[in-house]
Amino acid sequence: MTDLTEYSSLETLSTLPLWQENEKLLSAKPAGESNMNLVLRVKTSLRSVILKQSKPYVRKFPQIPAPIDRTEIELCYYQLVEDDEKLSHYSPKVILYNPELHILLIEDLGDGRDLTDIYKKGYQWETNDFLSISTYLNALHKLEVSNFPDNREMKKLNHEHLFVFPFMEENGFDLDTIQPGLQEISLNYKTDTPLKNALERLGKRYLSTGTTLLHGDFYPASWLKTESGIKIIDTEFAYMGDCEFDLGVLFAHFDLAAIEQSQHHEFLKHYQHRYAEDLVNAYRGMEIMRRIIGIAQLPLSLSLEEKKALLEKARNLILAK
Secondary structure: OOOOOOOOOHHHHHOOOOOOOOOOEEEEEEOOOOOOOEEEEEEEOOOEEEEEEOOOEOOOOOOOEOOOOHHHHHHHHHHHHOOOOOHHHHOOOEEEEEOOOOEEEEEOOOOOEEOHHHHOOOOOOOHHHHHHHHHHHHHHOOOOOOOOOOOHHHHHHHHHHHHHHHHOOOOOOOHHHOOOOHHHHHHHHHOOHHHHHHHHHHHHHHHOOOOEEEOOOOOHHHEEEEOOEEEEOOOOOOEEEOHHHHHHHHHHHHHHOOOOHHHHHHHHHOOOOOOOHHHHHHHHHHHHHHHHHOOOOOOOOOOHHHHHHHHHHHHHHHHOO
């Protein structure tokens, strides 16, 4: 396998069986901040494409092993949604998949930016952006899917960082390097037996198989704002599960971005599926906690006191299940 990096030469790239006859490569540069995979924007004499290659580890944290076939999950997801009238508008088109190299070539959506700006104080939603996100999730959860891969290994990886690692007393991650005082606050939850028992039960549910196709990582870094509107990317965590998981993750990020509760209600006006509110809230609480005291940190504009209040809210949401 050719193991590419952000700095792979055009000569190396041009030898790969990915290109058309007489297609000349002109440039290759990193395309955004990808946590999981190598992502390059490759410009050629004929087109511009996005190249994604998975490795047997997490790109941002090379010490963490990860399933190398996760690009195949993304391929399956995009192939499913491209036949749906609504969802196809929000996803990049698949150009080519090479299983030997674990490389996926997809449509270049242009110089978009993700929506992590929502964590900034005073962020104002554009109505069309908010409507796009709600429309997308509603349409996704409506899909009838019978043969999606179980994505078991990616779920096990995610389970560790959702339900286990953030709540270990000794995990080697000093939260004071993120914000002084956060490590001490986190110990209240890392030693909370009722909370950890509830998380263990919730984690077992996460690992089970459900009936709804989920994005699996539906948060602002997966929402790309482009000239042609919002696009939804990075689908390697997709799986068949509880619709409440995607909803809980979404609402957790509304909380982390200090978005008013009225926006939760506005979103749900467009969501046409039955869901269990207590399960949504349990997943919501888990996502809040792991983003504050886990390794997958966000560019939050929250004081230590605000994080403390959110952690306590999250605990209550989990224990109410």
